[in-house]
Amino acid sequence: MVYTEIADHVLLAAVGSDPDAFGTFYRRHENRVLRYFLRRGATPELAADLTAEVFAAALVAAARSEPGGPAEAWLCGISRRTLAASRRRGRVEARARVRLGMAPVELTDESLERVLALEAQDAAAAALDGLSNLERAAVEARVMEERDYEDIAKELRCSEAVVRQRVSRGLARLRRQLERRKQ
Amino acid sequence: VSATIPELERELVAAARRLAGETAAAEPTANRRAAPRGRWRLRGSRRRGTGALALAIGFVLAAGTAAAVLSQRGEVGGEPTRGYGRDAPEADIGVHYRTRPVVIATGRLPDGEPFEIVGYQQSSPAGGQDLCIDTQFPRRGEGHGCGSNSGYAQSVSRGPGHPTTVTGATTAETRRVLVHYRDGEQGGSVEAALELVTDADVLTRIQVDEPFGFYVAELPEGARDIAVEGIGAGGRVLWDAVFPGEVDYLATKRIRDPYLRLKR
Numbered sequence: 275m276v277y278t279e280i281a282d283h284v285l286l287a288a289v290g291s292d293p294d295a296f297g298t299f300y301r302r303h304e305n306r307v308l309r310y311f312l313r314r315g316a317t318p319e320l321a322a323d324l325t326a327e328v329f330a331a332a333l334v335a336a337a338r339s340e341p342g343g344p345a346e347a348w349l350c351g352i353s354r355r356t357l358a359a360s361r362r363r364g365r366v367e368a369r370a371r372v373r374l375g376m377a378p379v380e381l382t383d384e385s386l387e388r389v390l391a392l393e394a395q396d397a398a399a400a401a402l403d404g405l406s407n408l409e410r411a412a413v414e415a416r417v418m419e420e421r422d423y424e425d426i427a428k429e430l431r432c433s434e435a436v437v438r439q440r441v442s443r444g445l446a447r448l449r450r451q452l453e454r455r456k457q
Numbered sequence: 458v459s460a461t462i463p464e465l466e467r468e469l470v471a472a473a474r475r476l477a478g479e480t481a482a483a484e485p486t487a488n489r490r491a492a493p494r495g496r497w498r499l500r501g502s503r504r505r506g507t508g509a510l511a512l513a514i515g516f517v518l519a520a521g522t523a524a525a526v527l528s529q530r531g532e533v534g535g536e537p538t539r540g541y542g543r544d545a546p547e548a549d550i551g552v553h554y555r556t557r558p559v560v561i562a563t564g565r566l567p568d569g570e571p572f573e574i575v576g577y578q579q580s581s582p583a584g585g586q587d588l589c590i591d592t593q594f595p596r597r598g599e600g601h602g603c604g605s606n607s608g609y610a611q612s613v614s615r616g617p618g619h620p621t622t623v624t625g626a627t628t629a630e631t632r633r634v635l636v637h638y639r640d641g642e643q644g645g646s647v648e649a650a651l652e653l654v655t656d657a658d659v660l661t662r663i664q665v666d667e668p669f670g671f672y673v674a675e676l677p678e679g680a681r682d683i684a685v686e687g688i689g690a691g692g693r694v695l696w697d698a699v700f701p702g703e704v705d706y707l708a709t710k711r712i713r714d715p716y717l718r719l720k721r
Binding site: 289290291293294295296297300301304305308315317318319320322325326329330333334337374375376377379380381382383385386388389390392 | 459460461462463464465466468469470471472473474475476477530535536540542543
């Protein structure tokens with residue numbers, strides 16, 4: 275069954291009769307959880323391992339009772355506890371996966387690439403925040419939305435030369451920020 | 458929308474299916490509640506009867522997932538900064554990673570350039586497996602391998618426009634490594650960056666029993682006649698070794714290669 279516009283609590287309530295509902299719930303929230311760990315310095319594979327444990331714990335908990343409050347906050351709480359427990363033990367917590375009899379997930383190259391892309395997007399988004407409003411608007415319009423300079427100039431009410439300059443300066447600043455971050 | 462990690466989604470849905478099956482089996486039919494909307498029904502009470510068995514099976518299946526250690530990328534125990542693929546680049550000729558590449562030591566050259574020593578077991582096409590130790594310079598985006606945990610003078614990396622880089626393994630008792638060389642008519646010596654690999658977890662992961670050291674040194678571009686010596690805690694020379702130079706076959710007295718003998 276395809277679930278698209280269905281609320282999280284309904285998806286979780288349906289897991290008992292239609293396990294695919296949990297797949298939809300997972301797809302909806304997996305990147306948020308992966309990012310939670312990536313931003314805290316986890317490698318892509320470690321983030322994937324921790325994410326597996328978070329959703330396994332969510333599945334076990336959902337089978338027992340309805341989570342109170344929004345799913346995002348609920349998952350964030352589980353992520354925080356999973357990370358804390360893993361740090362305490364010095365290894366990734368696996369209690370929920372053990373409880374569910376889940377086999378270890380071996381990431382494929384494609385999945386690893388997607389998680390790495392997520393990490394790169396995050397770095398780029400964080401770097402965009404460091405630009406001035408004018409530069410950010412120009413970079414977003416030109417690089418992310420791939421619009422032409424004439425169109426952007428009209429919208430931003432300035433000349434094409436000014437837009438080019440803002441894009442160029444913005445990209446140079448982004449490059450410097452990302453290089454600093456890499457070091 | 459497809460998942461970022463579809464294999465995890467499949468595993469979770471399979472787990473949800475098992476869980477639903479357990480719940481259904483644990484609930485007497487008469488006690489099952491009606492679905493609140495459409496075909497959905499509320500979840501049943503917690504399973505009991507099959508719990509112990511599922512836990513026992515689950516423990517066996519999932520024991521391997523707890524192996525990852527919380528270390529950051531580029532730190533000892535973590536993934537190398539420069540990513541390694543899921544399998545060795547030589548997979549098409551039968552060489553595969555037998556353990557995941559892991560940072561076993563990190564250090565800096567005297568000019569501040571950071572490097573990572575990366576270790577892993579790799580299968581050989583002939584069967585069996587060998588330890589591989591790579592030296593990675595993440596900031597430069599370059600690296601070389603694969604060395605071993607034995608061999609005082611292991612590799613010389615040189616090329617036009619590049620410094621000559623030498624690496625080798627040492628005993629765990631070695632405290633300093635001095636590299637001597639000749640550059641033109643001048644002789645020179647540098648102290649190598651020596652890192653000891655003593656972390657028990659890391660040694661287990663690369664399947665090595667004993668701690669060891671690994672050194673990296675950069676020499677001038679044209680360095681030749683390179684020799685190395687390891688010095689212990691008391692300043693005593695514990696070992697020494699010579700890096701093989703570029704062999705001039707035609708000048709060698711004992712030529713065994715028939716092609717070269719013919720050419721001569």
